[in-house]
Amino acid sequence: MSRLQVVSGKGGTGKTTVAAALALALATEGKRTLLVEVEGRQGIAQLFETEALPYEERKIAVAPGGGEVYALAIDPELALLDYLQMFYKLGGAGRALKKLGAIDFATTVAPGLRDVLLTGKACEAVRRKDRSGRFVYDYVVMDAPPTGRITRFLNVNDEVAGLAKIGPIHNQAQAVMRVLKSPETAVHLVTLLEEMPVQETVDGIAELRGARLPVGRIIVNMVRPETLDGDDLELLRTVPRAAVARSLSAAGLGGARRGGHAERLVDPLLQQAEEYGERYALEHEQRSELTGLGLPLHELPLLAEGMDLAGLYALATELREQGLS
Amino acid sequence: MSPDPARAHDATRPQDTARAQDTARPHETARPLAPARVLDVDPLLEDPRTRIVVCCGSGGVGKTTTAAALGLRAAERGRKVVVLTIDPARRLAQSMGIDSLDNVPRRVKGIDDSSGGELHAMMLDMKRTFDEIVEAHADPERAAAILGNPFYQSLSAGFAGTQEYMAMEKLGQLRARDEWDLIVVDTPPSRSALDFLDAPKRLGSFLDGKLIRVLLAPAKVGGRAGMKFLNVGMSMMTGALGKLLGGQLLKDVQTFVAAMDSMFGGFRTRADATYKLLQAPGTAFLVVAAPERDALREAAYFVERLAAEDMPLAGLVLNRVHGSGADRLSAERALAAAENLEESRIVDHDGGKAGLRNSPDTYGSSDPHTSDDQALDEGSPTAPERSVDQLTAGLLRLHAERMQLLSREQRTRDRFTALHPEVAVAEVAALPGDVHDLAGLRNIGDRLADNRPELP
Numbered sequence: 001m002s003r004l005q006v007v008s009g010k011g012g013t014g015k016t017t018v019a020a021a022l023a024l025a026l027a028t029e030g031k032r033t034l035l036v037e038v039e040g041r042q043g044i045a046q047l048f049e050t051e052a053l054p055y056e057e058r059k060i061a062v063a064p065g066g067g068e069v070y071a072l073a074i075d076p077e078l079a080l081l082d083y084l085q086m087f088y089k090l091g092g093a094g095r096a097l098k099k100l101g102a103i104d105f106a107t108t109v110a111p112g113l114r115d116v117l118l119t120g121k122a123c124e125a126v127r128r129k130d131r132s133g134r135f136v137y138d139y140v141v142m143d144a145p146p147t148g149r150i151t152r153f154l155n156v157n158d159e160v161a162g163l164a165k166i167g168p169i170h171n172q173a174q175a176v177m178r179v180l181k182s183p184e185t186a187v188h189l190v191t192l193l194e195e196m197p198v199q200e201t202v203d204g205i206a207e208l209r210g211a212r213l214p215v216g217r218i219i220v221n222m223v224r225p226e227t228l229d230g231d232d233l234e235l236l237r238t239v240p241r242a243a244v245a246r247s248l249s250a251a252g253l254g255g256a257r258r259g260g261h262a263e264r265l266v267d268p269l270l271q272q273a274e275e276y277g278e279r280y281a282l283e284h285e286q287r288s289e290l291t292g293l294g295l296p297l298h299e300l301p302l303l304a305e306g307m308d309l310a311g312l313y314a315l316a317t318e319l320r321e322q323g324l325s
Numbered sequence: 326m327s328p329d330p331a332r333a334h335d336a337t338r339p340q341d342t343a344r345a346q347d348t349a350r351p352h353e354t355a356r357p358l359a360p361a362r363v364l365d366v367d368p369l370l371e372d373p374r375t376r377i378v379v380c381c382g383s384g385g386v387g388k389t390t391t392a393a394a395l396g397l398r399a400a401e402r403g404r405k406v407v408v409l410t411i412d413p414a415r416r417l418a419q420s421m422g423i424d425s426l427d428n429v430p431r432r433v434k435g436i437d438d439s440s441g442g443e444l445h446a447m448m449l450d451m452k453r454t455f456d457e458i459v460e461a462h463a464d465p466e467r468a469a470a471i472l473g474n475p476f477y478q479s480l481s482a483g484f485a486g487t488q489e490y491m492a493m494e495k496l497g498q499l500r501a502r503d504e505w506d507l508i509v510v511d512t513p514p515s516r517s518a519l520d521f522l523d524a525p526k527r528l529g530s531f532l533d534g535k536l537i538r539v540l541l542a543p544a545k546v547g548g549r550a551g552m553k554f555l556n557v558g559m560s561m562m563t564g565a566l567g568k569l570l571g572g573q574l575l576k577d578v579q580t581f582v583a584a585m586d587s588m589f590g591g592f593r594t595r596a597d598a599t600y601k602l603l604q605a606p607g608t609a610f611l612v613v614a615a616p617e618r619d620a621l622r623e624a625a626y627f628v629e630r631l632a633a634e635d636m637p638l639a640g641l642v643l644n645r646v647h648g649s650g651a652d653r654l655s656a657e658r659a660l661a662a663a664e665n666l667e668e669s670r671i672v673d674h675d676g677g678k679a680g681l682r683n684s685p686d687t688y689g690s691s692d693p694h695t696s697d698d699q700a701l702d703e704g705s706p707t708a709p710e711r712s713v714d715q716l717t718a719g720l721l722r723l724h725a726e727r728m729q730l731l732s733r734e735q736r737t738r739d740r741f742t743a744l745h746p747e748v749a750v751a752e753v754a755a756l757p758g759d760v761h762d763l764a765g766l767r768n769i770g771d772r773l774a775d776n777r778p779e780l781p
Contacts, residue, residue, distance in 0.1 A: 012385015046619075086753060227722050227726060232716050235716050244716070250714070253662050268651065269720040271650060305733075
């Protein structure tokens with residue numbers, strides 16, 4: 001099991017949720033995981049129903065069996081000062097840099113450097129050891145940028161190593177790339193059973209493979225229940241309206257005659273079933289597209305009550321049962 | 326629920342009252358999601374004073390599709406429209422049935438042009454936009470030096486952030502060409518929607534900053550001889566930068582900045598102009614969201630931000646809203662009825678699909694109250710009536726799921742409305758599938774203008 005688990009996915013697919021559930025799942029049974037947020041949206045704090053996370057590693061959840069989940073929301077500006085302090089002991093010059101707008105420049109105007117800091121910080125956490133030489137975190141889970149940007153994001157250090165051909169930045173960049181391209185890392189992609197997220201997943205995997213970054217698993221999120229199956233949908237095409245009306249009436253929903261309560265339900269219910277059928281066929285296509293990629297495929301259910309803390313733990317259990325941790 | 330027309334942040338918008346109406350229309354009272362105010366997109370699109378429509382919102386909410394649908398609708402109502410999309414997934418290209426869009430607006434064929442309108446579409450190519458700026462504003466020799474600089478190549482290839490600058494630049498260019506009377510912009514899929522608004526300011530503050538001068542100093546005054554002009558802090562700076570970046574990179578950055586120096590002024594002026602353009606009365610921002618917690622949270626954030634920046638907000642487009650033609654049948658009643666049907670069928674039938682699949686607890690509670698028609702079906706699990714009952718139970722469960730979804734969407738939406746009662750909302754009924762073609766976009770446009778959940 002790779003120690004750095006990177007979770008990406010198209011916007012709206014719930015990658016933050018999946019990353020958080022994965023961090024919980026991996027922490028089960030006494031392990032310690034660090035969940036890293038890189039895009040400053042405080043999605044993790046919202047999921048765990050805690051106040052906004054500061055730029056420090058902080059315990060946010062206890063997993064079943066005594067494990068712990070820590071979280072870190074990386075602030076690029078502070079990460080840069082941190083980094084300067086750590087590697088170059090530039091305390092005063094760091095402030096001078098800030099005054100001059102160099103920090104702004106590094107973290108916003110030259111945003112490639114922002115990605116360097118974010119990936120660098122995550123890799124540092126992966127490699128960090130305590131005094132007895134044990135890894136501080138068993139796993140680091142990164143809630144990463146979306147699929148469209150993930151390859152460039154992870155590969156940024158390759159570019160940096162090419163730009164800065166010598167010096168500490170070059171060395172740092174190369175060290176980060178060694179972690180990211182090794183089996184220590186796995187990049188998972190979260191998708192929905194919809195055409196565009198699946199297409200982005202397919203493209204994203206091709207890009208990751210092209211950059212020789214280690215692709216992990218595909219996680220299909222928010223899978224709707226199979227309320228009607230293929231047989232039901234088949235029958236739906238031929239079933240007489242009157243028969244459905246009688247059935248509804250037998251279920252206690254009023255009269256089956258024309259204009260009766262049950263009879264008036266038939267059309268809207270059939271309409272909903274037709275929409276369901278259309279989506280069912282689409283989802284079927286998308287699922288086979290994903291299966292064709294030859295990667296481990298996992299499915300997480302859509303939570304009827306929406307996402308909350310209980311739902312997050314339920315998803316973590318589901319991930320464990322499916323062997324993701 | 327009475328709208329307050331004197332809201333500070335859209336006082337700049339002359340068409341305000343025409344765009345938003347009170348919802349007190351009688352047929353709407355039964356709607357499950359009646360917004361405080363209704364956003365009417367047609368007056369907005371038809372008004373010749375509307376020159377720019379910016380669609381913003383978090384990723385995955387249908388921003389690109391909304392932008393394309395609005396563009397198509399405006400074009401079919403007689404306007405000459407260009408849609409600018411920035412999304413690297415080329416979704417607009419797909420949804421317009423065009424394989425690739427390049428950095429030049431292309432006329433979209435197949436629209437209904439009987440009203441004299443035209444639709445053009447383009448996809449932002451960041452690198453090419455950046456290159457074009459360089460080529461247009463630097464002499465050939467200097468342009469070649471910039472284009473060949475490794476730092477430039479890396480920056481322009483589009484790290485997060487470059488997209489936003491280039492989007493603003495392209496918007497400014499399109500507006501300056503004055504060939505279209507309406508520009509519809511789809512914003513980049515930034516994690517933080519704010520980047521789009523911040524881009525010009527950040528660029529500006531960087532250009533105002535001393536860093537540039539520090540970076541330029543050695544290149545301009547030429548090595549050692551220039552050092553005496555720098556104060557101690559600055560020499561420490563270049564030293565620190567050199568140590569940090571490595572000599573070659575610093576040199577690349579310096580060369581790059583020096584080469585770009587002459588262009589920066591132009592950059593700055595144009596970025597400022599575009600920013601002002603966004604605040605002007607001819608611009609309308611539409612925040613796009615789906616009725617989901619995260620998307621609406623982002624939408625609320627965006628609404629507040631636009632107000633703070635004096636950007637004219639026209640309203641919220643809420644995509645993928647569900648409705649039901651049978652919304653008087655509650656989820657609870659539908660589930661109870663489904664269980665009724667399954668219970669009465671399951672007793673003598675070990676392979677009862679419905680029972681197995683949907684309600685394991687009916688096993689425990691079902692008691693053998695054999696009814697007449699059940700006796701008839703005995704031993705023939707495929708008998709039509711039995712299957713119809715199973716199907717009907719499925720239909721009822723499907724309905725219960727729909728009603729649960731509806732109430733979740735309503736709760737989420739109500740929360741947004743409570744926080745921002747001033748924001749006019751247009752709802753777009755959910756489609757079962759994806760949009761691929763002009764017909765699909767037209768359908769979205771109709772739903773957007775219709776502004777009500779799907780009703781059979």
